[in-house]
Amino acid sequence: MVEALIRRFTPGLHHLQIKTASQKTPGGASHTHFSLVPGHGKHILRFKNAFIAVDRQREGKSFDAQGQPFETIKLTTLYAHRHIFEDMFSEAHSLSMQSIEGKTMVYTLRNMTWMPLGDAKRKRPFDSVVLEEGMAEMIRDDVREFLNARTWYLDRGIPYRRGYLLHGPPGTGKTSFVQALAGELDFNIAMLSLSQRGLTDDLLNQLMLNLPPRTFVLLEDADAAFNNRRQRDEDGFSGATVTFSGLLNALDGVASAEERIAFMTTNHIERLDDALIRPGRVDMTLRLGEATLWQMEQMWDRFYAHQDPDGSKRTLFIERVEQYGLVNSVSTAALQGLFLYNKDDPDGAVNMVGQLLMAKTPTMEVPKKN
Ligand SMILES: Nc1ncnc2c1ncn2[C@@H]1O[C@H](COP(=O)(O)OP(=O)(O)OP(=O)(O)O)[C@@H](O)[C@H]1O
Ligand SMILES: [Mg+2]
Structure with missing residues (x-):
């Protein structure tokens, strides 16, 4: 968090480190950012009116689960400026919150503890x-x-x-x-x-x-x-x-x-x-069971509302689905698969309804154990 903040300062003159963050977009293109951050060692930075001595050190040879080394950052300032830290940390906190706002963080088990699974x-x-x-x-x-x-x-x-x-x-x-x-x-x-x-x-x-x-x-x-x-x-x-x-x-x-x-x-x-x-x-x-008629219609609309504004193709689709006896017997995932395969192509989805037969699950229910 502190590091995010430091990046916004005008760094001291020595030991600059170039941080390269490369990001792949779903289309396969990649964006690369370079940012100058103070390297390991000691620096003097200015935040508002205060000078702050920053000492950034690697801690031993340990790495966290993402392969980032553990680091200690020590900030020192004059007693008279001690309140600057509160401003600094609350700014760092809000910057870090901004970056995850509107997102969901997923934690999984790694190294015996909860670790974020990638970025939010x-x-x-x-x-x-x-x-x-x-x-x-x-x-x-x-x-x-x-x-x-x-x-x-x-x-x-x-x-x-x-x-x-x-x-x-x-x-x-x-x-x-x-x-x-x-x-x-x-x-x-x-x-x-x-x-x-x-x-x-x-x-x-x-x-x-x-x-x-x-x-x-x-x-x-x-x-x-x-x-x-x-x-x-x-x-x-x-x-x-x-x-x-x-x-x-x-x-x-x-x-x-x-x-x-x-x-x-x-x-x-x-x-x-x-x-x-x-x-x-x-x-x-x-x-949560196999797709009901209602779920099928809803999913259809989510995929094809634009291509099928009056719902006539949806009616065709539902007729087919009923003919094949697929209501309440295929999973929503299978349905999604069909719609994804026929992306932007409702006619294709109607024609391929029969394929869902392969995804049909036996309707037999196993009795619940007492
Ligand atoms: N009811 C649904 N509405 C929208 N999409 C669905 C629905 N059910 C499944 N999907 C899609 O199918 C895929 C698999 O769904 P998901 O992993 O949630 O199933 P699950 O019930 O958890 O299965 P499992 O029991 O195997 O864990 C996801 O891509 C999801 O988007
Ligand atoms: Mg699941």
Whole structure:
């Protein structure tokens, strides 16, 4: 953060370092920026009326997860100018906030802790994920209501947390929805798969206690923790090392004044245990299923509103979809695939409806375990 700030100063004359930041655009073009920043060692800078001695040092040979060396920057100024630091840090803070405004930060597990996954990403628009009619808004309103009820929880000594379980077949928008909701409510996301190797009960607990502020926690493949109650493989490895009780402990955690909002996802709700579905662990269970007629129409409009203004091609598309018996039996991801393949070409999408048959899922439901 301080470095961002230093770049805006007129640097002292010695030890300039050229920092090259190269960025690839989706089109493949790359932009390269050069900025002059004070190199390692000592410098004198001026900020407002004060002179500040800057000592920038590398700390040993350690690197962070992004391969950036750890550094210490020591700032010294005259006692009379000590208040300048407050101005300086609040300016640095607001500069750094500007760079992530309107974006979603995604944290993942690296080096036993939460680390940002690349730079903050552009927010995913809320209505770009089409769930069953009204479901997305219902979940959003529930989260909002929870966020507004902080004092209610605290006054009653109830842990201020809420959990959602999203289940359903692959490619129905579980992960994407959490991303879109985070964008909508200005949250970041800390995501983790419970089947990830190297994840232990202790580590999971640590991670839940050390969530970055204003962050949804997204625990994917929640069923992985339940395999561990059954058998381990012959080699003693069961795929994941998080156990069922480990997951419950992590969800229960210690109460804190900060909100904690957890989303869990699974393709196999029948493998979960009812102990999970207790207030504070999972308050709401939602099934995201194969595309309904309504979802198909909505997705069509999102892709082809311009090319099909009167909706006549949409009617054709829906007729075909019904003929092939595809309503409620293909994933929204498969539908998106068809529309992407026929980008800007609604006729192409109509002609290729039959291709969706390959993506058709058997409708058989596995009964839920008691
Ligand atoms: N309901 C939806 N609305 C819009 N796009 C969707 C929807 N469902 C899936 N997609 C698209 O399909 C792709 C896969 O979706 P996503 O990863 O969210 O599925 P998922 O339910 O999390 O699947 P899995 O169970 O395999 O993790 C994404 O590119 C997403 O944009
Ligand atoms: Mg997913």
